[in-house]
Amino acid sequence: KRLIPLLTGLVLLLSGCGREDLSTLNPQGPVAEKQLDLMKLSIGIMALVVVVVFAICIYVLIRFRRRKGDKSIPKQVEGNHTLEIIWTVIPLVLLLILGVPTIKDVFGLAKDYSKDKDAVQVKVTAHQYWWEFEYTDYGITTAQELIVPTDKKISFELVGADVKHSFWIPSIGGKMDTNPGVTNRMYLEFPKEGVFRGKCAELCGPSHALMDFKAKAVSEASFQRWVTAMKAPAVMPADKDLAEKFTSQCLSCHAVGENGSNSAPNLTGVGGRQTIGGILYNDAEGGAEKNIHDWVTDPQKYKSGAMMPSAEDNSLTDADVSAIAKYLAGYKLDY
Ligand code: CUA
Secondary structure (H helix, E strand, O other), rough: OOHHHHHHHHHHHHHHOOOOOOOOOOOOHHHHHHHHHHHHHHHHHHHHHHHHHHHHHHHHHHOOOOOOOOOOOOOOOOOHOOOOHHHHHHHHHHHEEEEEEEHHHHHOOOOOOOOOOOOOOEEEEEHHHOEEEEOOOOOOOEEEHHHEEOOEEEEEEEEEEOEEEEEEEEEEEEEEOOOOOOOOEEEEOOOOOEEEEEEEEEOOOOHHHOHHHHHEEEEEHHHHHHHHHHHHHOOOOHHHHHHHHHHHOOOOEEOOOOOOOOOOOOOOOOOHHEEOEEEEOOOOOOHHHHHHHHHHHHHHHHHOOOOOOOOOOOOOOHHHHHHHHHHHOOOOOOO
C-alpha cells in the first residue's frame, strides 16, 4: 500500500507534467519525422548487431564449454578466409544501409532557406533565460512565443546573446546551438496548427531547465493578422501616472510596440500569450494577471539568475505591480 503513492509519483514524474508533448517519438512535422526515421534506422541496426553478437557469444559459451573429464586442447585455428570475408562484408553492408540515408537527410535538413523569398525569416536570439524572435522581413520582434504560418518554411538564424544555448522544439525538429558571435542556420516546417513546446537544450546556468518557449503555428491569414497587430501603435496604460511609471521602470528594458528597448522580452500583446516567462501558464487560476503580478514582484522566485530586478528593487509598490499586471494582462493581440 505504501508503494502506491510512490509509484503514482514516479509515473507523474516520468510523464513530465503533461502539457505539450516534448517527445521526439511523436513527430508533428517533416523535419522531426526524418530525424525520427534516422533514429529508428540506427537503433534498429545497433539492436540487430547486439542481438546477433550476444546470441553467438552465449551459444559458443554453452556449446563449447569445458566438460567434466575433458583435458584436451581444442582444435587450433590459424585463420579462416571465408569467416574473415563474412565479418568484413556484413559491417560494410550495415554501414552503407546506415550511412546513405543519414548523409542524404543530414544534408537535406541542412538546406539553407535564408535567401528564399517564400520562407519566413526568423532571427532567434537566446538570452539567459528567455528567447527573442525577430521577424527580419517584417521588422517586428517578439519573445517567448514564436508565431509561424503553417504553409511555409521557417528559416532560422540562431545566435546567443550571452552564453551558449540550444534551440529545440522536440516534436517539430532541431536542435541547433545558439552561440554568441556565430550564426547557425536551420529550417523547420509546421504542417499542423497548434502549440508546440520548445526548450533550451544546452546547460546555460541555474535556470537552464526553465528556459522554455512556445511555438504557435497558425494559418497564413491569421499570421498576417498577427503581423499587422504587432506593427500597430503600442497600447499604453490609459492612466497617466501608470503610463509614466510603466515607461520609466519597465520600458527601459522591455518594449511594447514602437516604445521602449528590446534588451528584455518584448511585451507587445503579452496578455494573450499562453505563458508568462515560458513557465507560468495563463490558463491557471488568476490567469495572466496573477502570473504577471507574481513574476514582476519577484522574478528570482521563478527563474533563479534572471536579469530582471524585483518590484522592490524597481521601487514599485504592490499597488503599482497590480496596476501594471492588470494593464499587461489586458494587452492582447487579435489575430
Ligand atoms: Cu539556455 Cu539552457
